[in-house]
Amino acid sequence: MTHDHDLVLRPTEAQISAALNPPPGRIGGDLVVETLAGLGATTVFGLPGQHALGMFDALRRSDLRYIGLRVENNAGFAADAYGRITGEAAPLFLSTGPGALTSLAALQEAAAASAPVLAISSQIPTAGLGGGRHGYLHELPDQSASFRGVVKSVHTVRAQSQIPSAIEAAWKSALTAPHGPVWVEIPQDVLLAPTPIPVVTGGDAFPEELPPRPELTALAADLLSNAARPAIIAGGGVVRADASRKLRQLAEALQAPVVTTPGGKGAFPWTHPLSLQSWIEDRHTTDFLEEADVLLVVGSGLGELSSNYHTFKPRGRVVQIEADLGKLESNHPALGIHADARLALQALLETVSPREDTQAPERVREVLARVSDRIATQELTLEQELLASIRRALPSEALSFWDMTILAYWAWSAFDAKGPNRMHSAQGAGGLGYGFPAALGAAVADPSVPVLAVSGDGGALYSVAELATARQYDLNVTWLIVDDGGYGILREYMTDAFGEATATATELTRPDYVALAESFGVPGVRTSPSALADDLSKALASPGPSVVVLPALLRMFAPTHLDG
Secondary structure, eight states: OOOGGGOOOOOOHHHHHHHHSOOTTOBHHHHHHHHHHHHTOOEEEEOOOGGGHHHHHHHTTSOOEEEEOSSHHHHHHHHHHHHHHHOSOEEEEEOTTHHHHTTHHHHHHHHHHTOOEEEEEEESOGGGOSSOOOOOTTOOTTTTHHHHTTSSOEEEOOSGGGHHHHHHHHHHHHHSSSOOOEEEEEEHHHHHSBOOSOOOOOOOOOOOOOOOOHHHHHHHHHHHHTOSSEEEEEOHHHHHTTOHHHHHHHHHHHTOOEEEOGGGTTSSOTTSTTBOTTOOSSHHHHHHHHTOSEEEEESOOOOSTTTTTTTOOOOSEEEEEESSGGGTTSSSOOEEEESOHHHHHHHHHTTOOOOOOTTHHHHHHHHHHHHHHHHHTTOOHHHHHHHHHHHHHSOTTOEEEEOSSHHHHHHHHHOOOSSTTSEEESTTTOOTTOHHHHHHHHHHHOTTSOEEEEEEHHHHHHHGGGHHHHHHTTOOEEEEEEEOSBOHHHHHHHHHHHSSOOHHHHBOOOOOHHHHHHHTTOOEEEOOTTTHHHHHHHHHHSSSOEEEEEEOOOOOOOOSTTOO
Protein backbone atom coordinates (compact mmCIF):
# COMPACT_ATOMS: atom_id res chain seq x y z
CA MET A 1 0.00 0.00 0.00
CA THR A 2 1.24 3.48 -0.87
CA HIS A 3 0.40 6.34 1.45
CA ASP A 4 0.41 10.01 0.46
CA HIS A 5 3.16 10.71 2.95
CA ASP A 6 5.36 8.11 1.24
CA LEU A 7 5.36 10.04 -2.03
CA VAL A 8 8.38 12.15 -2.92
CA LEU A 9 8.99 14.45 -5.85
CA ARG A 10 11.24 12.92 -8.47
CA PRO A 11 14.07 15.17 -9.64
CA THR A 12 13.90 16.43 -13.18
CA GLU A 13 16.67 15.75 -15.69
CA ALA A 14 17.81 19.36 -15.33
CA GLN A 15 18.02 18.98 -11.56
CA ILE A 16 19.97 15.73 -11.88
CA SER A 17 22.39 17.37 -14.32
CA ALA A 18 22.86 20.38 -12.03
CA ALA A 19 23.50 18.09 -9.08
CA LEU A 20 26.11 16.02 -10.93
CA ASN A 21 27.80 18.97 -12.62
CA PRO A 22 27.85 21.95 -10.23
CA PRO A 23 29.65 25.04 -11.55
CA PRO A 24 33.07 25.69 -10.04
CA GLY A 25 33.83 28.30 -7.42
CA ARG A 26 30.67 27.91 -5.34
CA ILE A 27 30.75 28.61 -1.58
CA GLY A 28 28.25 28.53 1.26
CA GLY A 29 26.88 31.89 0.21
CA ASP A 30 25.79 30.35 -3.08
CA LEU A 31 23.52 27.97 -1.18
CA VAL A 32 21.79 31.01 0.32
CA VAL A 33 21.08 32.78 -2.96
CA GLU A 34 20.23 29.53 -4.77
CA THR A 35 17.69 28.62 -2.10
CA LEU A 36 16.10 32.07 -2.26
CA ALA A 37 15.84 31.87 -6.05
CA GLY A 38 14.34 28.39 -5.78
CA LEU A 39 11.69 29.71 -3.41
CA GLY A 40 10.76 32.43 -5.88
CA ALA A 41 12.63 35.44 -4.52
CA THR A 42 13.76 37.98 -7.09
CA THR A 43 15.08 40.90 -5.01
CA VAL A 44 17.37 41.23 -2.00
CA PHE A 45 17.83 44.29 0.23
CA GLY A 46 20.74 44.85 2.53
CA LEU A 47 24.12 46.25 3.40
CA PRO A 48 27.43 44.36 3.12
CA GLY A 49 29.73 43.67 6.05
CA GLN A 50 32.91 41.68 6.56
CA HIS A 51 31.31 38.53 7.93
CA ALA A 52 28.53 38.54 5.33
CA LEU A 53 30.72 38.88 2.23
CA GLY A 54 30.15 35.23 1.28
CA MET A 55 26.50 36.04 0.54
CA PHE A 56 27.36 39.19 -1.39
CA ASP A 57 29.99 37.37 -3.45
CA ALA A 58 27.37 34.76 -4.37
CA LEU A 59 25.03 37.48 -5.61
CA ARG A 60 27.42 38.00 -8.54
CA ARG A 61 26.65 34.43 -9.69
CA SER A 62 22.89 34.70 -9.33
CA ASP A 63 20.00 36.43 -11.07
CA LEU A 64 18.77 38.02 -7.86
CA ARG A 65 18.50 41.80 -7.97
CA TYR A 66 20.29 43.54 -5.12
CA ILE A 67 19.13 46.88 -3.68
CA GLY A 68 21.69 48.32 -1.28
CA LEU A 69 20.76 50.99 1.22
CA ARG A 70 23.04 53.13 3.36
CA VAL A 71 21.82 52.14 6.83
CA GLU A 72 20.69 48.67 7.94
CA ASN A 73 17.53 50.00 9.62
CA ASN A 74 16.53 51.71 6.40
CA ALA A 75 17.22 48.51 4.46
CA GLY A 76 14.84 46.79 6.86
CA PHE A 77 12.14 49.41 6.26
CA ALA A 78 12.59 48.98 2.49
CA ALA A 79 12.25 45.20 2.80
CA ASP A 80 9.17 45.68 5.00
CA ALA A 81 7.45 47.75 2.31
CA TYR A 82 8.49 45.35 -0.44
CA GLY A 83 6.90 42.53 1.54
CA ARG A 84 3.69 44.49 2.13
CA ILE A 85 3.28 45.40 -1.54
CA THR A 86 4.23 42.05 -3.12
CA GLY A 87 3.05 39.67 -0.43
CA GLU A 88 6.41 37.89 -0.80
CA ALA A 89 8.99 37.32 1.91
CA ALA A 90 11.53 40.09 1.32
CA PRO A 91 15.14 38.90 1.83
CA LEU A 92 17.33 41.24 3.89
CA PHE A 93 21.10 40.58 4.00
CA LEU A 94 22.88 41.83 7.13
CA SER A 95 26.26 41.47 8.76
CA THR A 96 27.08 40.37 12.30
CA GLY A 97 26.75 42.44 15.46
CA PRO A 98 26.37 46.20 14.88
CA GLY A 99 24.95 45.74 11.38
CA ALA A 100 22.41 43.20 12.52
CA LEU A 101 21.44 45.14 15.65
CA THR A 102 20.89 48.33 13.64
CA SER A 103 17.99 46.59 11.87
CA LEU A 104 16.04 45.87 15.07
CA ALA A 105 13.69 48.88 14.92
CA ALA A 106 12.73 48.03 11.35
CA LEU A 107 12.09 44.40 12.26
CA GLN A 108 9.91 45.52 15.16
CA GLU A 109 7.79 47.56 12.75
CA ALA A 110 7.55 44.57 10.39
CA ALA A 111 6.42 42.41 13.29
CA ALA A 112 3.81 44.92 14.47
CA ALA A 113 2.47 45.35 10.91
CA SER A 114 2.74 41.66 9.91
CA ALA A 115 5.10 42.41 7.02
CA PRO A 116 6.98 39.35 5.73
CA VAL A 117 10.74 40.01 5.96
CA LEU A 118 13.35 37.26 5.72
CA ALA A 119 16.42 38.65 7.52
CA ILE A 120 19.57 36.61 6.86
CA SER A 121 22.58 37.64 8.89
CA SER A 122 26.10 36.40 9.16
CA GLN A 123 27.52 35.24 12.48
CA ILE A 124 30.97 35.00 13.98
CA PRO A 125 32.88 31.85 12.94
CA THR A 126 31.46 28.54 14.15
CA ALA A 127 34.24 28.11 16.69
CA GLY A 128 33.00 31.20 18.53
CA LEU A 129 29.37 30.12 18.91
CA GLY A 130 28.10 29.03 22.28
CA GLY A 131 28.48 32.14 24.42
CA GLY A 132 32.21 32.07 25.07
CA ARG A 133 34.37 35.20 25.09
CA HIS A 134 36.60 34.65 22.06
CA GLY A 135 37.12 38.25 21.03
CA TYR A 136 35.91 37.94 17.44
CA LEU A 137 35.02 41.14 15.65
CA HIS A 138 31.29 41.91 16.17
CA GLU A 139 30.99 39.10 18.75
CA LEU A 140 27.86 38.83 20.90
CA PRO A 141 27.35 36.07 23.49
CA ASP A 142 24.05 35.17 21.81
CA GLN A 143 23.20 37.29 18.77
CA SER A 144 19.88 35.53 18.16
CA ALA A 145 18.71 36.43 21.68
CA SER A 146 18.58 40.07 20.59
CA PHE A 147 16.03 39.15 17.92
CA ARG A 148 14.01 36.40 19.57
CA GLY A 149 11.58 38.83 21.19
CA VAL A 150 11.06 40.74 17.93
CA VAL A 151 10.76 38.24 15.08
CA LYS A 152 8.41 35.30 14.51
CA SER A 153 11.08 32.63 14.43
CA VAL A 154 14.87 32.25 14.73
CA HIS A 155 16.94 29.78 12.70
CA THR A 156 20.64 29.27 13.44
CA VAL A 157 22.74 27.41 10.85
CA ARG A 158 25.92 25.57 11.84
CA ALA A 159 26.72 23.63 8.64
CA GLN A 160 26.24 24.17 4.92
CA SER A 161 23.84 21.24 4.61
CA GLN A 162 21.45 23.10 6.95
CA ILE A 163 21.23 26.24 4.80
CA PRO A 164 18.50 25.26 2.28
CA SER A 165 16.18 23.75 4.90
CA ALA A 166 16.68 26.59 7.39
CA ILE A 167 15.92 29.26 4.80
CA GLU A 168 12.91 27.33 3.50
CA ALA A 169 11.54 26.95 7.04
CA ALA A 170 12.08 30.66 7.68
CA TRP A 171 10.38 31.57 4.37
CA LYS A 172 7.30 29.54 5.31
CA SER A 173 7.26 31.08 8.78
CA ALA A 174 7.37 34.61 7.35
CA LEU A 175 4.46 33.89 4.99
CA THR A 176 2.26 31.87 7.35
CA ALA A 177 -0.50 34.03 8.83
CA PRO A 178 0.15 36.22 10.63
CA HIS A 179 2.94 37.31 8.29
CA GLY A 180 6.03 38.72 9.92
CA PRO A 181 9.81 39.00 10.03
CA VAL A 182 12.01 35.98 10.65
CA TRP A 183 15.70 35.62 11.46
CA VAL A 184 18.34 33.31 9.98
CA GLU A 185 21.99 33.52 11.02
CA ILE A 186 24.91 31.73 9.38
CA PRO A 187 28.55 31.74 10.60
CA GLN A 188 31.15 33.49 8.49
CA ASP A 189 33.19 30.34 7.87
CA VAL A 190 30.11 28.43 6.71
CA LEU A 191 29.36 31.15 4.18
CA LEU A 192 32.93 31.34 2.87
CA ALA A 193 33.92 27.67 2.66
CA PRO A 194 33.80 25.92 -0.75
CA THR A 195 30.73 23.70 -0.95
CA PRO A 196 30.41 20.16 -2.32
CA ILE A 197 26.61 20.41 -2.07
CA PRO A 198 24.77 20.35 -5.43
CA VAL A 199 23.09 23.46 -6.77
CA VAL A 200 19.79 24.14 -5.00
CA THR A 201 17.19 24.01 -7.77
CA GLY A 202 13.84 24.27 -6.02
CA GLY A 203 11.95 24.56 -2.79
CA ASP A 204 8.53 24.30 -1.20
CA ALA A 205 7.40 27.92 -1.13
CA PHE A 206 3.85 27.29 0.08
CA PRO A 207 3.11 28.38 3.66
CA GLU A 208 0.55 26.66 5.83
CA GLU A 209 -2.99 28.02 5.74
CA LEU A 210 -4.86 29.02 8.88
CA PRO A 211 -8.56 28.14 8.44
CA PRO A 212 -11.15 28.92 11.12
CA ARG A 213 -12.78 26.26 13.28
CA PRO A 214 -16.21 25.62 11.71
CA GLU A 215 -18.11 25.48 15.00
CA LEU A 216 -16.86 28.98 15.81
CA THR A 217 -17.80 30.52 12.47
CA ALA A 218 -21.21 28.86 12.70
CA LEU A 219 -21.83 30.55 16.05
CA ALA A 220 -20.44 33.86 14.79
CA ALA A 221 -22.68 33.73 11.72
CA ASP A 222 -25.72 33.12 13.91
CA LEU A 223 -24.87 36.04 16.18
CA LEU A 224 -24.34 38.40 13.25
CA SER A 225 -27.42 37.26 11.35
CA ASN A 226 -29.65 37.91 14.35
CA ALA A 227 -28.02 41.14 15.52
CA ALA A 228 -30.09 44.31 15.73
CA ARG A 229 -27.12 46.70 15.47
CA PRO A 230 -24.06 44.90 14.10
CA ALA A 231 -20.83 46.80 13.36
CA ILE A 232 -17.38 45.88 12.07
CA ILE A 233 -13.85 47.01 12.92
CA ALA A 234 -11.41 46.12 10.13
CA GLY A 235 -7.70 46.03 10.94
CA GLY A 236 -4.46 45.41 9.13
CA GLY A 237 -5.13 41.67 9.02
CA VAL A 238 -7.77 42.30 6.34
CA VAL A 239 -5.21 44.07 4.16
CA ARG A 240 -2.45 41.50 4.73
CA ALA A 241 -4.88 38.67 3.87
CA ASP A 242 -6.12 40.44 0.72
CA ALA A 243 -9.63 40.10 2.09
CA SER A 244 -11.09 43.54 1.37
CA ARG A 245 -13.57 42.30 -1.21
CA LYS A 246 -14.91 39.65 1.18
CA LEU A 247 -15.18 42.25 3.93
CA ARG A 248 -17.30 44.47 1.71
CA GLN A 249 -19.56 41.56 0.71
CA LEU A 250 -20.11 40.62 4.35
CA ALA A 251 -20.77 44.20 5.46
CA GLU A 252 -23.33 44.64 2.70
CA ALA A 253 -25.01 41.33 3.51
CA LEU A 254 -25.31 42.32 7.17
CA GLN A 255 -25.84 46.05 6.56
CA ALA A 256 -23.13 46.53 9.17
CA PRO A 257 -21.21 49.84 9.37
CA VAL A 258 -17.43 49.45 9.07
CA VAL A 259 -14.60 51.48 10.60
CA THR A 260 -10.98 50.77 9.68
CA THR A 261 -8.04 51.03 12.04
CA PRO A 262 -4.86 52.94 11.06
CA GLY A 263 -3.36 49.62 9.96
CA GLY A 264 -6.51 48.71 8.06
CA LYS A 265 -6.56 51.85 5.90
CA GLY A 266 -8.23 51.14 2.56
CA ALA A 267 -9.73 47.82 3.65
CA PHE A 268 -13.23 49.27 3.10
CA PRO A 269 -14.26 51.91 0.52
CA TRP A 270 -14.03 55.39 2.03
CA THR A 271 -17.25 56.72 0.48
CA HIS A 272 -19.35 53.56 0.86
CA PRO A 273 -22.71 54.26 2.57
CA LEU A 274 -21.67 51.92 5.41
CA SER A 275 -18.20 53.45 5.84
CA LEU A 276 -17.37 55.10 9.16
CA GLN A 277 -14.01 55.76 7.52
CA SER A 278 -11.06 55.69 9.94
CA TRP A 279 -12.22 57.99 12.71
CA ILE A 280 -11.62 55.40 15.41
CA GLU A 281 -9.71 57.99 17.49
CA ASP A 282 -12.95 59.88 18.12
CA ARG A 283 -15.49 59.59 20.90
CA HIS A 284 -18.47 59.78 18.52
CA THR A 285 -17.19 56.72 16.63
CA THR A 286 -16.27 54.94 19.85
CA ASP A 287 -19.74 55.55 21.28
CA PHE A 288 -21.34 54.18 18.13
CA LEU A 289 -19.24 51.01 18.27
CA GLU A 290 -19.97 50.53 21.96
CA GLU A 291 -23.70 50.51 21.16
CA ALA A 292 -23.36 47.59 18.70
CA ASP A 293 -25.03 44.48 20.06
CA VAL A 294 -22.63 42.33 17.97
CA LEU A 295 -19.25 43.75 17.03
CA LEU A 296 -17.12 41.87 14.49
CA VAL A 297 -13.40 42.68 14.82
CA VAL A 298 -11.37 41.39 11.88
CA GLY A 299 -7.58 41.41 11.82
CA SER A 300 -7.07 43.69 14.83
CA GLY A 301 -6.04 43.12 18.42
CA LEU A 302 -7.83 46.34 19.47
CA GLY A 303 -4.61 47.81 20.78
CA GLU A 304 -3.95 51.37 21.85
CA LEU A 305 -4.48 53.13 18.51
CA SER A 306 -7.42 50.92 17.54
CA SER A 307 -9.39 51.40 20.74
CA ASN A 308 -9.17 55.17 21.22
CA TYR A 309 -6.29 54.60 23.64
CA HIS A 310 -8.05 51.79 25.50
CA THR A 311 -11.11 53.90 26.32
CA PHE A 312 -13.29 51.78 24.04
CA LYS A 313 -15.51 49.51 26.15
CA PRO A 314 -17.86 47.38 24.00
CA ARG A 315 -21.15 46.55 25.69
CA GLY A 316 -22.37 43.96 23.18
CA ARG A 317 -21.02 40.60 22.07
CA VAL A 318 -17.60 40.75 20.39
CA VAL A 319 -16.52 38.34 17.67
CA GLN A 320 -12.78 38.60 17.02
CA ILE A 321 -11.03 37.09 13.98
CA GLU A 322 -7.26 37.23 14.42
CA ALA A 323 -4.35 35.27 12.95
CA ASP A 324 -2.06 36.13 15.87
CA LEU A 325 -3.14 33.75 18.61
CA GLY A 326 -1.69 35.95 21.34
CA LYS A 327 -4.00 38.82 20.37
CA LEU A 328 -7.24 36.86 20.74
CA GLU A 329 -9.18 38.35 23.67
CA SER A 330 -6.04 40.16 24.79
CA ASN A 331 -8.02 43.35 25.43
CA HIS A 332 -11.71 42.34 25.47
CA PRO A 333 -13.69 39.13 26.09
CA ALA A 334 -14.82 37.78 22.74
CA LEU A 335 -15.75 34.80 20.65
CA GLY A 336 -12.17 34.39 19.47
CA ILE A 337 -11.59 32.83 16.06
CA HIS A 338 -7.93 32.05 15.35
CA ALA A 339 -7.79 32.26 11.57
CA ASP A 340 -6.60 34.08 8.50
CA ALA A 341 -9.04 36.92 7.80
CA ARG A 342 -9.70 35.85 4.22
CA LEU A 343 -10.64 32.28 5.14
CA ALA A 344 -12.74 33.33 8.11
CA LEU A 345 -14.66 35.97 6.16
CA GLN A 346 -15.32 33.44 3.42
CA ALA A 347 -16.72 31.01 5.99
CA LEU A 348 -19.01 33.72 7.36
CA LEU A 349 -20.16 34.68 3.86
CA GLU A 350 -21.22 31.10 3.28
CA THR A 351 -23.24 30.87 6.51
CA VAL A 352 -24.72 34.27 7.45
CA SER A 353 -28.28 35.18 6.65
CA PRO A 354 -28.63 38.62 4.98
CA ARG A 355 -30.14 41.40 7.08
CA GLU A 356 -32.35 44.29 6.07
CA ASP A 357 -31.56 47.62 7.71
CA THR A 358 -32.41 50.69 5.68
CA GLN A 359 -31.42 52.99 8.56
CA ALA A 360 -27.78 51.88 8.79
CA PRO A 361 -26.45 54.37 6.19
CA GLU A 362 -28.28 57.21 7.93
CA ARG A 363 -26.72 56.28 11.29
CA VAL A 364 -23.32 56.32 9.60
CA ARG A 365 -23.96 59.78 8.14
CA GLU A 366 -24.96 61.07 11.57
CA VAL A 367 -21.73 59.82 13.17
CA LEU A 368 -19.55 61.31 10.42
CA ALA A 369 -21.41 64.61 10.69
CA ARG A 370 -20.76 64.75 14.44
CA VAL A 371 -17.08 64.00 13.87
CA SER A 372 -16.87 66.71 11.21
CA ASP A 373 -18.59 69.23 13.47
CA ARG A 374 -16.16 68.45 16.30
CA ILE A 375 -13.12 69.04 14.07
CA ALA A 376 -14.66 72.19 12.58
CA THR A 377 -14.71 73.91 15.98
CA GLN A 378 -10.93 73.63 16.36
CA GLU A 379 -9.78 75.95 13.53
CA LEU A 380 -7.64 73.32 11.81
CA THR A 381 -8.29 74.39 8.23
CA LEU A 382 -4.61 74.28 7.22
CA GLU A 383 -4.17 70.64 8.18
CA GLN A 384 -7.35 69.56 6.40
CA GLU A 385 -6.42 71.55 3.29
CA LEU A 386 -2.96 69.96 3.18
CA LEU A 387 -4.45 66.46 3.27
CA ALA A 388 -6.89 67.44 0.54
CA SER A 389 -4.04 68.82 -1.59
CA ILE A 390 -2.07 65.59 -1.22
CA ARG A 391 -5.11 63.55 -2.14
CA ARG A 392 -5.71 65.66 -5.27
CA ALA A 393 -2.09 65.34 -6.35
CA LEU A 394 -1.72 61.63 -5.66
CA PRO A 395 -3.07 59.34 -8.41
CA SER A 396 -5.62 56.90 -7.03
CA GLU A 397 -3.43 53.88 -7.81
CA ALA A 398 -0.32 55.42 -6.22
CA LEU A 399 1.25 54.19 -3.00
CA SER A 400 1.99 56.37 0.02
CA PHE A 401 4.23 55.82 3.04
CA TRP A 402 3.97 58.03 6.10
CA ASP A 403 6.51 58.62 8.83
CA MET A 404 5.64 59.37 12.44
CA THR A 405 4.72 63.01 11.92
CA ILE A 406 1.68 65.20 12.62
CA LEU A 407 0.39 65.00 9.06
CA ALA A 408 0.54 61.20 9.25
CA TYR A 409 -1.45 61.20 12.49
CA TRP A 410 -4.08 63.20 10.65
CA ALA A 411 -3.93 60.77 7.74
CA TRP A 412 -4.66 57.79 9.99
CA SER A 413 -8.10 59.27 10.60
CA ALA A 414 -8.80 61.62 7.70
CA PHE A 415 -7.05 60.39 4.53
CA ASP A 416 -8.77 58.32 1.85
CA ALA A 417 -6.29 55.60 0.85
CA LYS A 418 -8.35 54.86 -2.32
CA GLY A 419 -7.96 51.13 -1.86
CA PRO A 420 -6.33 48.39 0.19
CA ASN A 421 -2.55 48.12 0.51
CA ARG A 422 -1.96 51.63 -0.84
CA MET A 423 -1.32 53.61 2.34
CA HIS A 424 1.21 52.51 4.94
CA SER A 425 2.76 54.07 8.01
CA ALA A 426 4.95 53.23 10.98
CA GLN A 427 1.97 53.09 13.33
CA GLY A 428 2.70 49.50 14.30
CA ALA A 429 5.84 50.13 16.35
CA GLY A 430 5.95 53.92 16.05
CA GLY A 431 9.59 54.38 15.11
CA LEU A 432 10.93 57.44 13.29
CA GLY A 433 12.49 57.27 9.84
CA TYR A 434 10.10 54.79 8.19
CA GLY A 435 8.50 56.82 5.41
CA PHE A 436 11.25 57.42 2.85
CA PRO A 437 13.15 54.09 2.91
CA ALA A 438 9.85 52.21 2.93
CA ALA A 439 8.74 54.19 -0.12
CA LEU A 440 11.98 53.17 -1.86
CA GLY A 441 11.20 49.51 -1.19
CA ALA A 442 7.70 49.97 -2.57
CA ALA A 443 9.07 51.62 -5.72
CA VAL A 444 11.30 48.58 -6.23
CA ALA A 445 8.27 46.31 -5.74
CA ASP A 446 6.04 48.18 -8.20
CA PRO A 447 7.84 50.62 -10.51
CA SER A 448 4.65 51.12 -12.55
CA VAL A 449 3.06 53.56 -10.08
CA PRO A 450 4.36 56.71 -8.36
CA VAL A 451 5.18 56.45 -4.68
CA LEU A 452 4.86 59.23 -2.11
CA ALA A 453 6.78 59.44 1.17
CA VAL A 454 5.69 61.91 3.86
CA SER A 455 8.05 62.86 6.70
CA GLY A 456 8.58 65.61 9.20
CA ASP A 457 11.99 67.22 9.33
CA GLY A 458 12.86 65.21 12.44
CA GLY A 459 12.06 61.88 10.79
CA ALA A 460 13.68 62.97 7.54
CA LEU A 461 17.06 63.26 9.23
CA TYR A 462 16.87 59.55 10.10
CA SER A 463 16.86 58.53 6.46
CA VAL A 464 18.34 61.41 4.47
CA ALA A 465 21.31 59.23 3.44
CA GLU A 466 18.89 57.19 1.33
CA LEU A 467 18.69 60.05 -1.16
CA ALA A 468 21.83 58.39 -2.51
CA THR A 469 19.95 55.09 -2.84
CA ALA A 470 17.03 56.78 -4.58
CA ARG A 471 19.38 58.36 -7.08
CA GLN A 472 21.55 55.28 -7.59
CA TYR A 473 18.56 53.11 -8.55
CA ASP A 474 16.54 55.97 -10.07
CA LEU A 475 13.46 55.08 -8.02
CA ASN A 476 10.14 56.83 -8.64
CA VAL A 477 9.64 58.27 -5.16
CA THR A 478 8.53 61.80 -4.29
CA TRP A 479 9.49 62.75 -0.74
CA LEU A 480 7.34 65.40 0.96
CA ILE A 481 9.15 66.84 3.98
CA VAL A 482 7.02 68.98 6.31
CA ASP A 483 9.58 71.24 7.96
CA ASP A 484 8.51 72.75 11.27
CA GLY A 485 11.96 73.02 12.79
CA GLY A 486 11.63 70.26 15.33
CA TYR A 487 9.87 67.16 16.60
CA GLY A 488 6.45 68.72 16.14
CA ILE A 489 4.26 66.11 17.75
CA LEU A 490 6.57 65.81 20.78
CA ARG A 491 6.61 69.60 21.09
CA GLU A 492 2.80 69.51 21.15
CA TYR A 493 2.62 66.59 23.60
CA MET A 494 4.99 68.33 26.03
CA THR A 495 3.17 71.64 25.77
CA ASP A 496 -0.18 69.97 26.43
CA ALA A 497 1.16 67.95 29.36
CA PHE A 498 3.57 70.41 31.03
CA GLY A 499 2.66 73.83 29.71
CA GLU A 500 5.78 74.16 27.58
CA ALA A 501 8.24 72.01 25.67
CA THR A 502 11.90 71.47 26.51
CA ALA A 503 13.30 73.37 23.55
CA THR A 504 16.70 71.73 23.66
CA ALA A 505 14.94 68.38 23.11
CA THR A 506 12.25 69.29 20.58
CA GLU A 507 13.81 72.08 18.45
CA LEU A 508 16.18 71.12 15.65
CA THR A 509 18.86 72.74 13.56
CA ARG A 510 18.17 71.39 10.12
CA PRO A 511 19.72 71.66 6.67
CA ASP A 512 18.40 73.33 3.56
CA TYR A 513 16.57 70.24 2.34
CA VAL A 514 16.23 71.49 -1.23
CA ALA A 515 19.96 72.16 -1.52
CA LEU A 516 20.72 68.86 0.21
CA ALA A 517 18.54 66.92 -2.23
CA GLU A 518 20.15 68.66 -5.18
CA SER A 519 23.60 67.76 -3.85
CA PHE A 520 22.57 64.11 -4.36
CA GLY A 521 21.37 64.89 -7.87
CA VAL A 522 17.73 64.74 -6.77
CA PRO A 523 15.46 67.62 -7.86
CA GLY A 524 14.04 69.62 -4.98
CA VAL A 525 11.48 72.38 -4.62
CA ARG A 526 10.29 74.50 -1.72
CA THR A 527 6.51 74.80 -1.75
CA SER A 528 3.69 76.46 0.17
CA PRO A 529 0.24 75.26 1.26
CA SER A 530 -1.40 76.96 -1.73
CA ALA A 531 1.12 75.52 -4.21
CA LEU A 532 1.41 72.06 -2.66
CA ALA A 533 -1.04 70.23 -4.93
CA ASP A 534 0.59 71.56 -8.12
CA ASP A 535 4.16 71.00 -6.94
CA LEU A 536 3.38 67.47 -5.77
CA SER A 537 1.58 66.65 -9.02
CA LYS A 538 4.59 67.76 -11.07
CA ALA A 539 7.02 65.82 -8.90
CA LEU A 540 4.92 62.65 -8.94
CA ALA A 541 4.58 62.84 -12.72
CA SER A 542 8.34 63.16 -13.24
CA PRO A 543 10.38 59.96 -13.46
CA GLY A 544 12.96 59.29 -10.77
CA PRO A 545 13.23 60.65 -7.23
CA SER A 546 12.28 64.15 -6.12
CA VAL A 547 11.92 66.15 -2.92
CA VAL A 548 9.20 68.68 -2.03
CA VAL A 549 9.77 70.72 1.13
CA LEU A 550 6.81 72.36 2.88
CA PRO A 551 7.63 74.79 5.72
CA ALA A 552 4.58 74.59 7.98
CA LEU A 553 3.68 74.44 11.66
CA LEU A 554 0.83 71.96 12.09
CA ARG A 555 -1.41 71.03 15.01
CA MET A 556 -3.27 67.89 15.94
CA PHE A 557 -7.00 67.75 16.47
CA ALA A 558 -7.99 67.53 20.12
CA PRO A 559 -8.02 63.98 21.47
CA THR A 560 -11.20 62.51 22.91
CA HIS A 561 -9.70 59.74 25.04
CA LEU A 562 -8.89 62.35 27.73
CA ASP A 563 -12.46 63.64 27.99
CA GLY A 564 -13.64 63.59 31.55
